[in-house]
Amino acid sequence: MTQAIFLDRDGVLNRRAPDGQYVRSWAEFEFLPGALEAVRRLTRPGGPSLIIVTNQRGIARGVMSQAAVDDIHERMGAAVAAAGGVIAGIHVCPHEKEACECRKPGIGMFLAAQRADPALDLAASTVVGDSLADLEAGNRLGARTYLVADDDGATASAARELGLTVDGVAASLLALVSAGCFDDSATIGVPR
Numbered sequence: 394m395t396q397a398i399f400l401d402r403d404g405v406l407n408r409r410a411p412d413g414q415y416v417r418s419w420a421e422f423e424f425l426p427g428a429l430e431a432v433r434r435l436t437r438p439g440g441p442s443l444i445i446v447t448n449q450r451g452i453a454r455g456v457m458s459q460a461a462v463d464d465i466h467e468r469m470g471a472a473v474a475a476a477g478g479v480i481a482g483i484h485v486c487p488h489e490k491e492a493c494e495c496r497k498p499g500i501g502m503f504l505a506a507q508r509a510d511p512a513l514d515l516a517a518s519t520v521v522g523d524s525l526a527d528l529e530a531g532n533r534l535g536a537r538t539y540l541v542a543d544d545d546g547a548t549a550s551a552a553r554e555l556g557l558t559v560d561g562v563a564a565s566l567l568a569l570v571s572a573g574c575f576d577d578s579a580t581i582g583v584p585r
């Protein structure tokens with residue numbers, strides 16, 4: 394079996410656009426402080442694959458094109474590679490709310506990742522995100538969940554009020570890495 398670390402994109406790797414807005418082009422894409430270092434440190438031989446799962450409803454709304462999102466991801470992957478990291482896969486939900494099985498908190502993108510790697514053990518994997526939808530999807534998988542939030546605990550409290558399990562919270566992906574949140578994950582399950 395293999396494991397993955399599923400990373401939400403906006404708010405985890407790059408600065409999230411204001412509510413109701415979208416990152417429409419590479420010019421609008423800005424890595425968060427420490428994100429590239431975090432991805433480099435999470436990229437370990439024999440360790441979990443890093444897979445991005447991102448809701449991009451702006452495509453359905455006509456705010457940006459699929460091609461623009463693909464271009465962002467190509468450049469993002471190149472920037473990650475230049476920093477010494479590897480993104481193993483990127484899954485995008487381009488749909489409107491309640492129109493598909495893949496938009497988080499749905500788990501369709503995670504199931505797609507498993508179709509690409511049938512040995513992937515979703516329940517032994519980890520989901521990192523900045524929203525309740527990320528945590529809910531992670532809980533549905535039975536995965537470990539980490540929240541990136543810099544809001545004095547507001548999102549974490551909201552999650553707990555909804556009965557969601559949150560296994561750790563930090564202000565950035567790098568802070569989670571530095572706190573050792575992923576240190577054991579390479580040893581869970583059978584090595585590749």
Ligand SMILES: [Mg+2]
Nearest residue numbers: 401403404523
């Ligand atoms: Mg997000």
Ligand SMILES: [Zn+2]
Nearest residue numbers: 486493495496
């Ligand atoms: Zn979808």
